[in-house]
Amino acid sequence: MEAISGLMTGFGVILTPSNILLCLLGSFVGTMIGVLPGIGPLAALALLLPVTFSLPPVAGVVMLAAIFYGAMYGGSTTSILLNIPGEAASVVTCRDGYQMARQGRAGAALGIAAIGSFVAGTLSVIALTFFAPVLGVIALRFGPPENVALMVLGLVCTLYMITGSTLKGLTMIALGVLLAMIGIDVVNGQERFTFGSINLTGGLDLLAIVIGLFGVSEILANVEKITKNALIAEKIKGLFPTREDWKASLAPMLRGSGLGFLLGLVPGGGPITASFISYAVEQRLAKDPSRFGKGAIEGVAGPEAANNAAVGGGMIPVLSLGIPGTPVTALLLGALVIQGIQPGPLFMQQRPDLFWGIVASMYIGNVFLLILNLPLVGLWVQLLRVPYRVLFPIVLMLSVVGTYSANKNVFDLWVMLSFGVAGYVLRKLEYDLAPFLIAFVLAPLLEQSLRQSLVMSPDGIMIMVQRPIAAGLIAIAFVLVALMIRRGLKPQETGGLINEIRQ
Amino acid sequence: MIERLVNLTWILVGGGAAVLSWRIGLTGQYGPDSGLFPFVAGLLVCAGGVGLMLTRSNAVTGLEWPDRTGWRRIGGVLAGLAFMAASIPYLGFAVAGVITMLILLRTVEQSSWRSSILLAVVSVAVTLGLFGYLLGLQLPRGPWGF
Amino acid sequence: MKFVSKGKFFSRGMAFAAALGLAAFAGPALAQGTNAELVKAKPAGFPTQPIEMTVVYPAGGGADLTARLLAKTMEQLSGSRILVNNRTGGAGMVGHAWLATQAPTDGTAIGMLVNLVWGDSMLRSQGRWSHTDLEPVGYLNSDPMVWFVTTDGPFKDKTAQQVIQAAKEKPGTIRVATVPGSMWDYNIEQVEAQTGAKFLRVPFQSGGAGVVGLIGNNVDVALGFYAEAKPHLDAAKVRGVGVAAGERLAHLKDVPTLNEALNGKDYLWTLVRFVVVPKATPADRKAYLGAMVKAAMQDQGLRGEYAKLGVYFDPTLEKAPNITEALNKEAEREREFYVKTGRLK
Numbered sequence: 001m002e003a004i005s006g007l008m009t010g011f012g013v014i015l016t017p018s019n020i021l022l023c024l025l026g027s028f029v030g031t032m033i034g035v036l037p038g039i040g041p042l043a044a045l046a047l048l049l050p051v052t053f054s055l056p057p058v059a060g061v062v063m064l065a066a067i068f069y070g071a072m073y074g075g076s077t078t079s080i081l082l083n084i085p086g087e088a089a090s091v092v093t094c095r096d097g098y099q100m101a102r103q104g105r106a107g108a109a110l111g112i113a114a115i116g117s118f119v120a121g122t123l124s125v126i127a128l129t130f131f132a133p134v135l136g137v138i139a140l141r142f143g144p145p146e147n148v149a150l151m152v153l154g155l156v157c158t159l160y161m162i163t164g165s166t167l168k169g170l171t172m173i174a175l176g177v178l179l180a181m182i183g184i185d186v187v188n189g190q191e192r193f194t195f196g197s198i199n200l201t202g203g204l205d206l207l208a209i210v211i212g213l214f215g216v217s218e219i220l221a222n223v224e225k226i227t228k229n230a231l232i233a234e235k236i237k238g239l240f241p242t243r244e245d246w247k248a249s250l251a252p253m254l255r256g257s258g259l260g261f262l263l264g265l266v267p268g269g270g271p272i273t274a275s276f277i278s279y280a281v282e283q284r285l286a287k288d289p290s291r292f293g294k295g296a297i298e299g300v301a302g303p304e305a306a307n308n309a310a311v312g313g314g315m316i317p318v319l320s321l322g323i324p325g326t327p328v329t330a331l332l333l334g335a336l337v338i339q340g341i342q343p344g345p346l347f348m349q350q351r352p353d354l355f356w357g358i359v360a361s362m363y364i365g366n367v368f369l370l371i372l373n374l375p376l377v378g379l380w381v382q383l384l385r386v387p388y389r390v391l392f393p394i395v396l397m398l399s400v401v402g403t404y405s406a407n408k409n410v411f412d413l414w415v416m417l418s419f420g421v422a423g424y425v426l427r428k429l430e431y432d433l434a435p436f437l438i439a440f441v442l443a444p445l446l447e448q449s450l451r452q453s454l455v456m457s458p459d460g461i462m463i464m465v466q467r468p469i470a471a472g473l474i475a476i477a478f479v480l481v482a483l484m485i486r487r488g489l490k491p492q493e494t495g496g497l498i499n500e501i502r503q
Numbered sequence: 504m505i506e507r508l509v510n511l512t513w514i515l516v517g518g519g520a521a522v523l524s525w526r527i528g529l530t531g532q533y534g535p536d537s538g539l540f541p542f543v544a545g546l547l548v549c550a551g552g553v554g555l556m557l558t559r560s561n562a563v564t565g566l567e568w569p570d571r572t573g574w575r576r577i578g579g580v581l582a583g584l585a586f587m588a589a590s591i592p593y594l595g596f597a598v599a600g601v602i603t604m605l606i607l608l609r610t611v612e613q614s615s616w617r618s619s620i621l622l623a624v625v626s627v628a629v630t631l632g633l634f635g636y637l638l639g640l641q642l643p644r645g646p647w648g649f
Numbered sequence: 650m651k652f653v654s655k656g657k658f659f660s661r662g663m664a665f666a667a668a669l670g671l672a673a674f675a676g677p678a679l680a681q682g683t684n685a686e687l688v689k690a691k692p693a694g695f696p697t698q699p700i701e702m703t704v705v706y707p708a709g710g711g712a713d714l715t716a717r718l719l720a721k722t723m724e725q726l727s728g729s730r731i732l733v734n735n736r737t738g739g740a741g742m743v744g745h746a747w748l749a750t751q752a753p754t755d756g757t758a759i760g761m762l763v764n765l766v767w768g769d770s771m772l773r774s775q776g777r778w779s780h781t782d783l784e785p786v787g788y789l790n791s792d793p794m795v796w797f798v799t800t801d802g803p804f805k806d807k808t809a810q811q812v813i814q815a816a817k818e819k820p821g822t823i824r825v826a827t828v829p830g831s832m833w834d835y836n837i838e839q840v841e842a843q844t845g846a847k848f849l850r851v852p853f854q855s856g857g858a859g860v861v862g863l864i865g866n867n868v869d870v871a872l873g874f875y876a877e878a879k880p881h882l883d884a885a886k887v888r889g890v891g892v893a894a895g896e897r898l899a900h901l902k903d904v905p906t907l908n909e910a911l912n913g914k915d916y917l918w919t920l921v922r923f924v925v926v927p928k929a930t931p932a933d934r935k936a937y938l939g940a941m942v943k944a945a946m947q948d949q950g951l952r953g954e955y956a957k958l959g960v961y962f963d964p965t966l967e968k969a970p971n972i973t974e975a976l977n978k979e980a981e982r983e984r985e986f987y988v989k990t991g992r993l994k
Binding site: 046049050053140141142143144183184186187188189191196198199201202203205267321322323324327330331332333334335337338340342343344345346347407408409448451452455456458 | 707708709710713714717718721733734735736737738739740742743746747773775777778822824829830831849850851852853854861862864865866867868879880881883884886954957958
């Protein structure tokens with residue numbers, strides 16, 4: 001009850017005509033910037049942050065929330081339309097989203113992504129409204145050993161989603177781990193594989209890799225054979241999801257929301273992990289897993305809901321403890337602090353107006369996202385009618401700007417270019433590149449947490465089974481591996497690891 | 504052929520990384536040191552390469568590489584991007600961007616000079632206006648101040 | 650002049666909103682007008698392009714906040730447009746190297762750095778760049794290292810002396826969060842060397858991460874800065890046991906300094922934030938940029954914002970007649986420590 005009256009106060013604080021217009025503006029601009037290839041929510045927020053500084057705190061927060069939700073959703077647009085992810089968390093969306101677009105169902109994919117984002121965003125804000133203080137504590141229970149277990153589980157889940165040759169997929173995972181090791185080792189400051197280059201001390205930039213491996217290589221594969229102008233515009237079928245789409249997407253959306261929310265709560269989770277795990281889960285649960293990668297709407301609904309919910313979940317430790325778990329939430333926290341708002345355990349009691357104002361603005365931001373973006377779906381689909389010869393140079397130029405804007409380092413452009421070439425060749429050879437990416441994301445945290453755990457632990461590796469949460473997660477990972485091996489041992493089914501090693 | 508080269512790359516990169524990490528040191532006072540993770544990952548990449556080299560079932564069948572026009576277009580895109588990355592620090596974003604766009608438009612689709620120049624200038628100007636002015640992103644400037 | 654400068658920052662927001670037809674609803678900007686002296690001091694021929702303030706850590710962090718608040722005030726006072734740019738990577742190494750070797754030297758590049766740049770340059774740059782290529786032109790504020798324990802853990806009512814006693818009696822069992830190869834490590838090492846205690850050092854990537862580890866009961870002691878623990882201090886989840894500064898902090902009055910608690914005199918580990926320009930920048934432009942920082946630091950609004958972040962203003966550095974020399978002297982002190990401990994030959 002307290003939450004509801006609090007929320008009413010919050011709405012009272014923010015529902016003024018000028019705030020609503022700012023919300024609309026923020027959500028529009030956020031979407032526009034987020035749609036640009038290479039510019040995901042992090043870059044969009046960083047770019048738009050100074051605009052909010054010139055506003056009074058409440059208005060600034062409202063606009064920030066709107067920009068954020070807009071950019072979050074915008075990131076998936078180019079994944080679906082062009083097979084070019086706007087950021088790492090929408091890499092999985094490419095798999096089925098783009099296939100849907102090729103079948104003329106881009107509108108349905110975009111619509112489901114918007115609705116999935118809205119449902120997940122709203123559900124996670126509702127959870128935040130009622131359970132923020134209780135759930136905040138979960139974040140604290142995740143120390144280094146729990147992170148190790150979570151990362152292991154994440155890697156095991158990616159094994160499930162390898163398409164094509166399993167051995168190639170495993171090689172990609174190992175390569176992802178290996179390349180993630182480049183740079184300064186945070187545990188002891190040792191430089192690894194930097195070969196004397198200052199640019200490599202920071203490691204390879206995730207965004208540059210995503211844009212190169214998925215964006216540039218896609219463009220290379222397309223320019224190779226473009227003969228016609230229009231890509232896939234001829235056969236656009238209906239703009240909105242059909243009744244069947246709804247039925248197929250509802251459960252994945254809800255599962256994705258729950259999963260993403262829980263993963264968002266804990267420090268090692270975050271939107272990227274959430275989207276990958278959600279995809280693996282949907283594929284596993286599907287009656288016919290072979291549809292995945294060929295335009296299954298569940299493969300869009302689940303991950304898109306999961307990555308949005310993960311950020312909603314991530315706001316709980318930020319608002320209730322002042323602890324950000326991902327770069328995006330760290331940026332949001334910084335923006336609040338600049339506005340003179342210091343979230344923390346006492347924030348809710350000391351400044352209920354602001355706390356509930358922020359929560360209310362998240363509700364509003366979500367609603368505006370939906371109102372604004374459903375009509376825009378038609379507009380985005382028209383993008384497919386732009387001749388590719390005009391579209392691709394512009395996309396490349398924006399990719400260059402997006403990649404550069406993250407670190408302001410020209411070296412990242414070379415990284416992007418190299419991964420573009422590598423991505424092109426590996427695609428031709430039918431390598432699955434998504435496992436590489438998730439391994440690249442998870443490996444550094446896995447390594448750091450494992451080493452922290454071993455330092456902390458008096459009994460060495462036993463710390464992993466002495467702590468209940470860690471032990472539970474490890475047990476799940478073991479069960480998953482066992483299931484996979486069993487599946488692989490059955491000769492009639494394909495895709496299993498053992499099966500392939502035998503051949 | 505290219506597939507075998509890629510497999511060989513895995514063997515060499517993985518093996519090389521394993522050797523380098525061995526030198527960094529595998530274990531320390533509390534278990535893994537900086538070298539352990541890259542060592543294991545390197546070995547696995549190397550083993551993956553060996554496995555792919557030896558098995559036939561993993562090789563791609565019906566692999567199609569582009570024809571000559573295809574290579575020219577791909578070469579054009581790569582040359583454009585490489586030019587951009589190399590020249591940004593010296594020419595600034597605006598000039599490097601326009602030249603890159605011209606390379607892309609001329610080599611890939613061989614659009615007319617007029618429409619290429621128009622599209623190049625307009626799109627770079629819009630990008631600069633949006634990011635440089637409205638969003639305050641500092642894009643590198645050339646010696647002529649833009 | 651006054652009118653133009655007042656609107657500079659705001660005009661961008663307006664243009665932004667106007668582009669979307671919503672100009673009327675953008676909120677009011679908090680401009681307070683320019684400082685006439687500063688406007689007059691602008692050297693002839695100073696570039697008209699915006700000044701780029703480089704921060705070597707990611708957006709949203711402590712350094713970034715410090716820089717953005719500073720940039721905003723400097724912009725209002727000087728009428729020149731100032732943009733904050735985060736050149737991140739390699740724990741600051743990429744940005745430091747850029748500033749020292751590649752940044753333009755026409756006065757349009759300045760850097761908001763912390764004194765971690767010295768260790769980065771002396772121990773890790775491998776001769777690729779040096780902090781001596783950068784000249785400090787203005788001092789901002791300082792943040793001393795604080796030792797934190799939880800209010801419900803084993804040290805809930807213990808003093809720093811007792812914590813260290815425990816680490817002496819059961820060597821290698823008291824878990825302390827550290828950031829390897831940095832001030833955190835040095836402070837612990839110094840305490841160990843001078844008291845004979847032995848901690849179990851658990852590596853974290855930042856002081857803030859260590860404080861989170863402390864609250865989650867993954868370590869027993871964490872070293873960090875006031876701002877990193879502020880929400881948890883307010884909620885009485887953690888408390889400070891010692892401050893590595895010369896005197897007690899205004900906002901942590903009842904936390905003794907490590908010198909008091911351990912009877913020492915050189916437990917001084919402070920994060921110092923300051924502004925640098927590339928050494929090759931013309932002298933008059935350096936002076937102008939220095940004057941800009943100085944004027945901003947006299948602004949009560951900015952001081953108030955900084956105070957809210959829990960920093961303190963070191964009077965010796967604030968009053969130093971030549972800030973470049975004063976900070977270079979600090980750098981030399983750090984070099985001596987590295988030589989003494991065998992890190993540097």
